Amino acid sequence: MARAQRSGFTAARSSRSVDELLGEVRARGHRMTPQRQLIFETVYTAKKHLTAEEIHERVRKRFRGVNLSTVYRNLDLLEDLGLICHAHLGHSVGQYHPTSGVEHQHLVCRVCGSIEEVGVQLMEPVRKQVLSRSGFEADLTHFAIFGICRRCRS
Template sequence: MELAEVLRARGLRLTAQRQLVLRAVHELGHATPEQVHTAVREVAAGVNITTIYRTLELLERLGLVTHTHLSHGSPTYHAAGADQHVHLVCRDCGAVDEIDPELLRPLADRLAAERGFQVDIGHVALFGVCGKCERCGDQT
């Protein structure tokens, strides 16, 4: 369903800012609110960071974007959809990679069976050192 349809179904207006924020999230892939703000300001200089945060929260409530925490800072947003993934975050260079969530399925199933805990795989981030940094010996 498109943004306009989702908003109309909830009795909300389609605004240029909402369109720009959603487009920026799609184009950037994984982006903090600050990165979305920078991208949106290239097109609409008057949009402030508060509008970005509020719009991202609304888009998440509408199921159009989702967030995860890839560092100690701001959450990182990406488009919601069937392409759930686990994030691999390099502590050295900050690179973010994605893996198929099915790799964690045995762990998620075990946690559900033994603890009754349902893992939200779309919010999982694993931290470590990427192969490039490991080969360069840049580990701390």
């Protein structure tokens, strides 16, 4: 089961530019440090979901002095501001990606490791069933559904 390759990433990007999104950070009273900008650009331009460690590795290639705790602090802030989000795709650490403005669910292929994003409405019947049976209001956007993708099944 391949875990490293995530070539099937299909995240919807915001139609706004990186500069507009970074301007939002400033508009909300936060400084735009070179590290913060580079961390955001790394997540925003990635072709796959990235762990904090992968983001750290990429950022260090351009900004040697940045440490992992700086990456985590900035990821937390960018997530609090709604510019990025993370999901736990299996037993691994959280993986970060840009927000698309639309809540979504992750479908992860157990064979090739591809990740597809589908609208959260797919899980709405499950959410309603959980609510009616147990009174529990479930957030079904923070986990992944595992299976075998169309390409690997054919």
